[in-house]
Amino acid sequence: MAKVARDGRDTNPWPGTSFWVGLVGVLLVMTALELVARFELLPSRWFPPVTVVLGAVADLLPTGDLWSEIGRTLWGWGVGLAVAAVLAIPLGMLVGSVEAIYRALRVVIEFLRPIPSVALLPAAVLIFGIGSSMKVFLVAFASFWPILFQAIYGVQDISPGVKETARAYGLGPVSRFMRVILPSTLPYVATGLRISSAIALILAVTSELVVGAPGLGQAIAAAHTAAQIPTMYAFIAVTGTLGWLLNTAFQAAEARALHWHPAQREKAVV
């Protein structure tokens, strides 16, 4: 009889070691980078030692600047992602369930999807100006596609047996949608959201960096212009950490909500 482990992730033979192994890896790489700069293998003027960058981060932490930049970037990220989700989930589920709509829209979708969102940057600036609407538009455009495709795929992949069971037990169309179609599509949508969350951060920072919309990207560019190189790296490190935290949070939420899905199940069952 299979049992659900209390801590689903600890399936390795040395439970509890993965954190420490990871930490050792991080410390090793940081030491290597420190040495590269200290021994001037890369010019330390443009590539300061890790300790100096960490010092710059420490200087930034108490100032309100860092937090407001993070807030601005997160705002563009979050609103763009939310807009994308609100549009893509219902549309994807509709396109996935109605064959005729799927056929009609496939060409349009296949044409729009390969457009790199950054290529729309000039157009976005013309339409929305240099502000957060432009950022939200780019983030939403880029985030839209993974969620849309996951929703289409999720609806099409619902087990016919489950649908038929619901019908045999007299569930009407609304109950079937709420109790069968939605819960079976959710795992796919969650994966789409996680993928889109990473893309959304890239687009948010890119639009700040290139166009100068306020946020972490603009802070990086500003520190660069002012030749405050350690500060520039400090903002880069903060951006990286933010991306990592967001991804970790999305993964955890995905695993928690969808523990029953085969993709998550292997991790949860010993």
Place this chain on the structure above:
Amino acid sequence: MSGRAMLEVTSLAKSYQSRNGTTDAIADVSFRVASGEFVCVVGPSGCGKTTLLKCLAGLLSPTAGEVQLNGEPVRRPPPNMAFVFQDYSNSMLPWLRVENNITFPLRHKGVSADRRAALAEETLRVVGLGEFARHYPWQLSGGMQQRVAIARALAYEPEILLMDEPFASVDAQTRSDLEDLLLDVWARYGVTTVFVTHDIDESVYLADRVFVLNDRPSTVQMEVPVELPRPRDQITTKELTEFTKLRTEVMRTIKHARRSRSDEERMGQA
């Protein structure tokens, strides 16, 4: 046949239309099932047994003929009818615990929460899975999942139970255990049962009457009353000469039907 006819099938025919043309699954099937009766439908694979059962359940509409339940024509899944599918793993909702898999059809039927919990507990106990209420279906073996499907059907408190080769994909030992469990449950709840199988021994062992279908497009080749004493037992019942006689009779009918059918085809080609 004792008692009034609960289910009445009159000149039922079903053809599938698909891109490659028409498949005639059922040519002409008529039979009646009395209240409280246990009826088996036996026939070779692909002869239209699943098709027939789905027509009885209101999941498919017949091309011709009619199905009546308690004198009312069946057009959609009736609220007093439960269905157990062959593919047990596909008929479970993997995101719901076993107890909720049993109760999900009850909510929209207007059964109160207390009553739902009581029904889940009782039916799980009856099928011997009392301790597995809080497990997920995918944590259980195939035989156990099929017992959950039976518990779900019973909790629905149906007047009539339709079962489509429910034990076809479990091992032989589990299968005879499940057959006995089903007979117990049937005796206990008095629910009218239509049980489809391709296994001749199984049909004779379980039924009050066996309907033998021939190859597609099927008709009822023969009706065999089974007057073996109840309660039945895997060893003593199957030792009876009457049992051997009945299974031989069914087997001969199927074989004969096949031979005459292929003779006809040969003559048609000549």
